[in-house]
Amino acid sequence: MTQPMSLTGLSIPAEKHYDPQYDPLVAQNPGAGRAYAPTYWVASAGAPPPDDGPIRSDIEVDAVVIGSGSTGMATALYLAQEHGIQATVLEANQTSWGCSSRSGGQGQNASGRLTRTQWIDRWGLDVAKKLDREIRTGFENFKLLTTEIDCDAFDGGHLYLAHRPQKMDYLRNETRVRREIFGYDTRLLSAEEVRRDYCDERDTAGAMLEQEGVGIHPLKFTFGLIRKARALGARVHPGSPVQSWETNGGIHYLRTPGGIVRTKRVAVCTGGYTGQGLNPLLRNKIMPILSNSVVTRPLTDAEIIATNFRSRTFLTDTRTLRFYYRLLPDNRLQLGSRSSVTGAEAEHSDHLKLLTDAIARKFPPLAGIQIDYSWWGWVDVSHDMMPRITRPDPKQAVWYAVGYGGNGVSFSTWAGKRLAERMAGKDAGQEVFRLPIYDSPLEYPNMFGLVRSPAFAPFRRIGQRILYKWYWLRDEK
16 A cells, blocks of 8 residues: 655655656656645645545536646636636646746746837737737736735836846847837836845846836645635646547547546646647647746845845846746745756756856855755747737637746736636637737747748757757857
8 A cells, every 4th residue: 555645735645756857748648646846835835725636437517627727727717707607627636736836936017938129020019019908907917816815925026137238238228118118117227226225136237127026926826716716616626637638529528537528618728738649739839948946945134134135026137048036035045047958857966056056146145055945847938939828720619828938927817817708709809819829829840940840849859959058158158
C-alpha cells in the first residue's frame, strides 16, 4: 500500500509526485492528480478550496472548460455569473496546478510580448488604440477582482528598469508613446530616484514607472476565483485529464480516467501546459518556454536597510530574457527569469545560479542569501508573441484562450470573460471581436523569417537555443 505524503492539507499518493522534468512539448500527457510544484505560492496559500473530486462516471454537461487556472476559472465564473451556464472544469492534476501556482504574480496592463509601440508598427495606430482600450479595461477588471479576493494585492505600479545605459533611449521612447498617444501617467526615473524611492537596485541605469500594476499572490487569487465560480454552480474536477477527444455529430467526447464527459461546447485554457495531443487545433501552435523562480528567506531589518527597500512595487528589467522581481509581504525577495530549453535539463544547477548571481549583482548585500523556494514553470508563448481568445474553426464549438507570453496574470481574467461571451454566443456583431487577438487563430512557427509552417515545429528548440545565445550576447555584451 502506497504511503501518502502531505502538501498544504492534501493527501497525495506517492506515485502522484511532482515531476520536475515534465515537458508539454514531448510528454504524452500531464499526468493525473500529480502534486504541485514546490513553490512559495503553494506553501503559503493555505488549503485549496473544496472541489468536486475526479470524474467518476460518464456524464453529459452543458459546457466544458479544460484547465483550472485563472483563465479557466474566470471563464467558468463569467459563464455562470453573466450567462447562466454552469460549466464543468476538467483539471489534469491539482486545482490551479500549472501557471497559477508558479507565475511571478505581476499583474501588468499588458498581454503578450509586444509593446504598444510594436502594436502600432504591426497594426497601425487605430487598431493599437482599440487594443489598448481593451487590455486597459481588462486590467481594471482584474484590479477590481483583487479587491474582492484575499490575494495579498499591492497596487504599486510597475518599474521597467534599464539594465544598461544604452536602454534609456528605448525607455524614453516608450514613456513618450504611453503618455502622448495612450494618455498614461508614465514617468521616467533616474537610477538615483529608483534607488532613493524604491530600492537600491545596483544593476539599473534608470527606469520607466507605469502607474498600472498590481502584484498578487497568484495561487490565492485563483483559489478565490474557484470559490466564486463554484458558489454560482460551476463544478471543478481535479485528477481528470483529457486523455482522448473525439467529436461526432457536434458532440465532443472527452475521455478522462474516470469516465467520458459529453458536451457541445469546449474551451481550452491550459496555458503553457497545453499538450501536443490534446486537440489538433492546438498542435504546434504554442511554444512552451521554461521560467525559473526563487524566493529567499525573509530579509532581516538590517538587510532591508542595506537594500533600501521602500516599496513592494514589482520590477522587470530590459533584458530580452528579462528578470522579474519584488519584495513580498513577509519581506522575502522573489526573483525569476529564463530557465532551460527542455524539461529534461530543468534541474541543472546552472539555472539556479543564473538567479542567485542576479540577486548578488542587483542587491550586493544579499549575495549568498539562503534560498527557501526554487521552482520552474512553463510559459505559453505564441509564435507571433500575442495571445488568442478565439474559435479557430467556425465548424467546431471549440474555443481557446492561450498565448499570454508571461503577461497573463491580469489579462487572463478578462480573456475568461470574453471567452465566456463567445461560448454563450454573445460575440456576434461586436466590434471588439475584430481585434487581432480575437479574430484569428494561433499561427504555426516561423523559423528565421521564413513562411510560417508546421514543418518548422520539430526545429523550434534548435532555434530557441540559438536565440538564447544571441539574446545573451546582445543584452550583456
